[in-house]
Amino acid sequence: MSLLEVSQLTVDVQGIPVVSDVRFAISAGERLGLIGESGSGKTITALAIMGLLPEGLRARGSVVLDGTELLSLSERRLSAVRGSRIAMVFQEPMTALDPLMRVGTQITDAIRIHERVGRRAARDRMLQLMPRVGFSNPREQSRRFPHQLSGGQRQRIVIAIAIACGPALILADEPTTALDVTVQAQVLALLQDLVQDQGSALLLISHDLAVVSSVCQRIVVMYGGRVVESASTPELLTRPRHPYTQALLHTSRGIGGNGDTPAGHLPTIPGSVPELGRFPSGCVFRGRCDREQDRCLEAPPTTGSDHLVACWFPLTSPSDPTAAVTTGGVGA
Amino acid sequence: MSALAAGQSHAAAGGRAHRLWRLVRRSPSAMLGGLVVLVIVAVAVLSLFWTPYGPLTVSTGHELLGPSFHHLLGTDEYGRDLLSRLMSGTDLTLLSSAGAVLIAGGIGIPAGLISASKGGVTSEVIMRGADLIYSFPALLAAITLVAVFGASTTTATVAIGIASIPSFARVTRSAALAVLATEYVLAARAYGRSPLAILRRHVLPNILPFIIVQASLLLSVTVLAVAALSYLGLGTPPPTATWGGMLENAQNYLYQDPLMAVWPGLAIAICVLGFNALGDGLRDLLDPTLRGRE
């Protein structure tokens, strides 16, 4: 049985769907990657799961955590779930923390919201938590304000807040994108270690295939607010079935430097991502796809059991038997 | 300047006016404010040529009348027509407030420009001077000057004008600093354009919108200050009709004729609202970062 089951999740802005009919499941302790370009609806999907959509956006469909439907929960009941059962790490560590409050207090708050512990006990917990996210001198460092910490340190504070109550599921939305390249790998490794230690499940959202494939066991590919393909990581990397996934793999390989394109020429996906809510009718990848036919004017159904794909003309044979994204690329 | 260049600049001004109008249409606040200001100016101009009665014409037997067909807003304790006095008070209010803004701009804008372009000690001296004036609120400065020179329209206008210099200097300075930091100004410097030419050709046109907004907002402040001074008996002396003076006078008859105090109060409030709304609306239009925040 799954820990989280998202089905038929649709989010509208003033009647325009920005996320349509998204479905996936995460089982306990599993690490699932959600990948797509910016504007593909990844962040909105995560915020919808958390019930933290910005004003004016409404989610329909179903998000079930541990048998509880989250979308119909009252704000009061939902806030009891947030932070304790399900937590989130945000993209921007620079703005995610209150600039006027000591970072230690912000971690302590996360504990005290959900657990009836005294001020001192919560503080002790916080002081134990800080070394786990890499702060060697918690007494001193917990008294710092966010502006006195580096981006990587702030993101580790945000991660500490997320794991404070030992949630069953952590959503991490581009947790390393805003960081310096040198600390990206560190933070990512830390996150992976922590969820494994705690036995939490992880939903890792990224635009970077290398990042996702190095951490996650399964990958969901989103494009234009829809899930276009989902499979286990090795399966997706070696036998992509959706033309968009294949294109993504090509661009990743190009960056790796061992691709089939001439040196100095970065492979790109032709065309550009349309604005949110301006995707074509029928198949959302229409217009950028080289396999497009008349039938694509109609929305393709999602087919398959373990390896799902939404395409009328999926790639059948392995596109390139030697293909593999360099999974070690992140550790460099 | 050749005729051709003159024609070009004229066309550019026309285009600018057209753009301004297109902008104004997008902001209800600016529209409303602009409309109110237009009406007030129209009334002021009209009052120069025509008022229902003479604003100073005393009429025995018609004292303290309520609103009627003959006297739309009623009469005061000398039988003077309130509407006529209110109308003739309009142009005095506008002239005095606009005069104060002109004084403030005439000194504050150059001071801000010099402070922005020179920097160093000059800039420091100018801005410290602005800080100094700033510690005397407009009304306090006006009261001080009246103590020395006696109450008159000129004293009130000059005093409010001087007290308003800092706000102009600051807005001009910060806007000019932003323009001076742009790359096209750097380019102009690089090919040897003189600082004065840079100020005239690049900085002034670009900060003009900010100056217009500031002038409009400041007008709402000076209207209020002018009215307050004449209410306190420190502005234009009676019997000349002023809004503040009418209000002060009406306060003696609150139990007999409360409406008499309402009219000038309303006139002041509408005038302030008009300039305020215009300035606010224009600022929101000009500042794209503020757009959509309201």
Next chain:
Amino acid sequence: MVRFAVRRLTTVLLTLWAASILVFTVLNILPGTPAQVILGTQATPASVRALTIKLGLNEPLVLQYLHWMQGLLTLHLGNSYISGQPIAPELGAALEVTAPLVVLGLLVGLLIAVPAGLVSAVHHRKASGAALAAATQVGIAIPNFVLGILLIIVVAVYLKWLPASGFTPWSSSVGGALQSLILPSVSLGLVEGAILARYVRTAVLGVLRADYLRTARAKGMRTGQALVRHGIRNAAVPVVTVLGLELSGLIIGAVVIEAVFTLPGVGSLLLSSVANRDLILVQDIVMLVATVVVLTNLLVDILYRVIDPRIGLRS
């Protein structure tokens, strides 16, 4: 911290010193007039000269200035040109009216601004929020003295709930004194409150869109809790800055409001001394107000450095 305090204090003292020279110069542009004004136009030149000497107005201006400064620093403010009475006690009595008026006005302003700004920000997409925002816009346009007169018409003339003007001294009845300050402080505070409300609204809107509020909700705080825990402090930073400006507005507004309600405060004293050309009194009061304004700004500057650790006390 110490270096910051010393630097700021030096600036304040320099500003006040420059202000005193400015005030003194402006008020002594026309030499010799005070005696003439005091004695009237019929006075003989001899008696004018005698009074001038008696008041010390024949001394060089620099000496007169030093005398005045000495008096200010030792709080011996000298004697009124007109009544001959010492100024300090008179000013003290006036402050007993003006200081409570300003404080009450500020209180009224805050009581209006904080809830109105908060509600209009939180409900900014609803009609109630828009209506509140519009109401503050109108409130800004009504000058406090106009509002004061309107309040007199409604509350004193029609409803007869409160006296239209006058002041019951604190010594005879504290309740009476407070009662005579109700309408004045409401007229004073309402307008400042409307101005402040707009800043509160903008500040709260900024906080509502802040990422750290979302983080707080992701931790499990409800929106209200998160606003209390993180919103108030963050919204306070810009509001406190404006509060300094508002305070000088309140102080100068009190001058006019005292005239509206015939309260025997500093403003009334200033106006009567202007009318009598009692220039030494004018000089003292103007200096007093300027000092309060400058000190208020210093206080605000310190306060908001205390709230916001990013600015810090060192810079």
